[in-house]
Amino acid sequence: MTDVKGVHPALRSRIRGGGYEVYMEDTMPDTPENQDKLVQFVAQEIAKDGKIPHFEREAVLEVINDARRKAGRAKRLTLNLRELGGVVRVAGDLAREDGAQLVTADHVKRGRVVARTMEQQMASHYIEFKKDYEVFATHGYAVGKVNGLAVLGDGSSGLVMPIVAEVTPAASRNEGKIIATGKLGSIAREAVENVSAIVKKHMGRDVSNFDIHVQFLQTYEGVEGDSASISIALAVLSAMENIPIRQDLAMTGSLSVRGDVLPIGGATAKTEAAIEAGVKQVMMPRKNIDDIYLPKGARDKIEITPVSNIVEVLKVALQDGPQKKKLVDEIEDGYKKMKKREKK
Numbered sequence: 001m002t003d004v005k006g007v008h009p010a011l012r013s014r015i016r017g018g019g020y021e022v023y024m025e026d027t028m029p030d031t032p033e034n035q036d037k038l039v040q041f042v043a044q045e046i047a048k049d050g051k052i053p054h055f056e057r058e059a060v061l062e063v064i065n066d067a068r069r070k071a072g073r074a075k076r077l078t079l080n081l082r083e084l085g086g087v088v089r090v091a092g093d094l095a096r097e098d099g100a101q102l103v104t105a106d107h108v109k110r111g112r113v114v115a116r117t118m119e120q121q122m123a124s125h126y127i128e129f130k131k132d133y134e135v136f137a138t139h140g141y142a143v144g145k146v147n148g149l150a151v152l153g154d155g156s157s158g159l160v161m162p163i164v165a166e167v168t169p170a171a172s173r174n175e176g177k178i179i180a181t182g183k184l185g186s187i188a189r190e191a192v193e194n195v196s197a198i199v200k201k202h203m204g205r206d207v208s209n210f211d212i213h214v215q216f217l218q219t220y221e222g223v224e225g226d227s228a229s230i231s232i233a234l235a236v237l238s239a240m241e242n243i244p245i246r247q248d249l250a251m252t253g254s255l256s257v258r259g260d261v262l263p264i265g266g267a268t269a270k271t272e273a274a275i276e277a278g279v280k281q282v283m284m285p286r287k288n289i290d291d292i293y294l295p296k297g298a299r300d301k302i303e304i305t306p307v308s309n310i311v312e313v314l315k316v317a318l319q320d321g322p323q324k325k326k327l328v329d330e331i332e333d334g335y336k337k338m339k340k341r342e343k344k
Contacts, residue, residue, distance in 0.1 A: 024079075025079060026078065026079050026080060027071045027072075027073060027076040027077060027078055027079055028076065028077050028079055029075065029076065029077070030068060030071075030075045030076055030077050034077055035064055035077070038060075038063065038064050038067055038077065038084075039060055039064075041081060041084070041085075042055055042060055042063055042088055045085050045088045045089060046088070046092065049089055049092060051092070051096065052088075052089065052091075052092025052093060052095065052096060052103065053092060053095050053096065053100065053101060053102050053103050054102055054103070055088075055091075055092075055102065055103040055108075056102045056103060056104055056105070058104065058105040059091065059102070059103045059104050059105050059107065059108050061105070062105040062108040062109065063084065063087065063088060063091075063108055064077070065293075065295070066084065066087055066108070066112060067084055068293045069268055069293040069294070069295075070083065070084065071293075072265060072266060072267065072268055072269070072291060073291050074290035074291050074293075075290075083115075086115040087108065087111050087112050087115045088108075088111075089111075089115075090111035090114045090115040091103050091107040091108040091110070091111030091112075092107075092111075093111075094107045094110055094111055094114070095107045109295070135162055135217055136160055136162040136217075136247075136277070137247040138247060138248055138277065138278045138279050138280070139247055139248050140247050140248075141244035141245060141246060141247060141319045142244060142245060142247055143238055143239060143242055143243065143244050143245070144164055144165045144166060144167075144235050144236075144238050144239035144245075145162065145163070145164045145165075145235065145238075145245060145247070146162070146163045146164075146231040146232075146234050146235045146238075146245055146251065146317075147160050147161075147162060147231075147247065147249065147250040147251070147274075147277070147279060148160070148161040148162065148163045148216075148228045148231035148232075148250070148251060148252065149161065149227075149231075149250050149251065149252040149270035149273060149274060149282070150227070150228065150252075150270070151265065151266035151269050151270065157269055157273075158266060158269035158270040158271070158272055158273030158274075159273050160250055160273055160274065160277045160279075161216060161217075161228065161231075162216075162217040163214065163215070163216055163217070163228065163231050163232055163235050164214070164215050164217060164235060165212065165213065165214050165215075165232070165235035165236045165238070165239045166212075166213040166239055167210050167211070167212055167213075167236065167239040167240045168210065168211045168213070169209070169210060169211070170208070170209055170210055170211050171211055175208040176207065176208050176209055176210045176211045176212065177211050177212075178192045178193070178211075178212050178214070179211060179212065179213045179214070180192070180213075180214045180215075189214075190229070191214075191228065191229035191232035191233060191255065192212050192214060192232060192233075192236060193257075194229060194233065194255050194256065194257045195229075195232070195233035195236050195237065195255070196208075196212075197257040198233070198255075198257070198258075198259050198310060198331070199237070199240075201334060201338070204334075207240075210240070212236055212239075214232055214235065214236070216228075227252045227253060227254050227264035227265070227266075228252070229253070229254050229255040230251060230252070230253040230254070230255045230261055230283075230307075230310070230313055231251055231252070231253075233255050233310060233313075234251070234313060234314070234317055234318075237314070237327065238318065241323055241327050242323070243318050243319060243321070243323045243324050243327060244318070244319040245317055245318060245319070246281075246316075246317055246318075246319065248279055248280040248281060249279060249280070249281045249282070249283060249316070249317055250270075250273075250274040250277065250279045250281075250282050250283070251282065251283035251284075251313070251317070252264055252266075252267075252270050252282075252283070252284060252285075253283070253284065253285045253307065253313075254285070255310060258338065259309050259310040259311070259331070259335050259338075260308065260309050260310075261285045261286070261307050261308055261309055261310070261312075261313065262285060262287075263285045263287040263288050264285060264288060267284060267288040267291040267292050268291065268292050268293050268294065270282070270284075271284070271292050271294065271302065271304065272294070272298070274302060275298060275301050275302050279302070280302065280303060281302065281303040281304075281305060281316075282302055282303070282304055282305070283305050283307055283313065283316060283317065284304055284305070284306055284307070285306070285307065285308075286306035286307060286308045288306075289304065289306045292304065309335060310331060310335070311328060311331055311332045311335050314327065314328050314331065315328055
């Protein structure tokens with residue numbers, strides 16, 4: 001605490017909570033100048049280690065690509081140099097084991113897997129566990145069940161988060177209740193309130209006549225779920241109208257009370273989790289599409305569908321049939337009228 005007084009004023013202004021929290025940039029622009037800085041960083045890590053070989057040009061470019069992926073935003077490079085340095089050192093160790101004179105791009109790719117953070121290892125474990133015990137499905141249809149996507153910790157590790165909803169007649173004569181279980185209950189309640197506003201505004205129905213139950217299946221400590229609201233909204237609408245949802249689809253996105261799908265964080269990590277889980281398609285906010293940075297070949301493993309509003313979500317996710325058409329037409333008509341009024 002006494003050291004805080006000696007901190008430079010420019011840095012001290014970023015400190016909150018008596019010196020326990022420091023706010024600093026975690027990414028930088030993806031410019032030739034900053035790429036050169038990462039090249040210098042790789043050289044410094046090699047010199048500091050003193051044992052690992054030098055890197056081929058393609059290997060350095062692969063490190064820069066990893067910096068783009070870890071940034072989580074379009075046209076940015078990560079400043080998490082500790083994690084990036086771990087990849088550099090592991091890649092060098094792999095090259096030494098192979099007896100290679102230079103570190104290749106393949107060593108960096110393999111090193112990225114070995115040097116995964118604790119959160120990334122936990123996320124892979126959760127996905128494997130849920131697949132083994134069929135907590136989530138990757139084919140067929142189900143009413144009121146959605147494969148949501150979330151991130152662990154700092155947002156670099158994604159996982160599939162199954163969400164289920166049930167809608168029943170209200171037990172109370174006064175009004176229905178929102179009953180949300182699991183560690184993300186407060187987020188579920190907020191999302192249900194948003195979808196309630198959408199249903200009332202665009203469909204003319206009052207959801208207060210129902211009890212709405214939402215559960216995040218086997219949610220773990222450290223999971224961030226602020227981007228689960230389109231998943232919750234879809235699960236509730238599916239349960240309310242008894243329309244099945246595609247299970248080969250995973251999704252993420254924040255939903256406004258007006259029905260717009262808002263951008264989220266961790267787009268790349270969530271997409272990678274969907275690929276690892278074996279789903280065929282991922283639904284992502286349109287404004288996040290450029291934030292997804294996948295290695296070559298990974299994009300061929302999944303279809304990425306951008307969405308801007310709840311109508312587009314319903315069109316993609318629900319099983320085709322007369323019930324779907326009726327629901328989509330109702331909400332789409334109300335949404336278009338709202339947008340038309342905004343233009344006047």
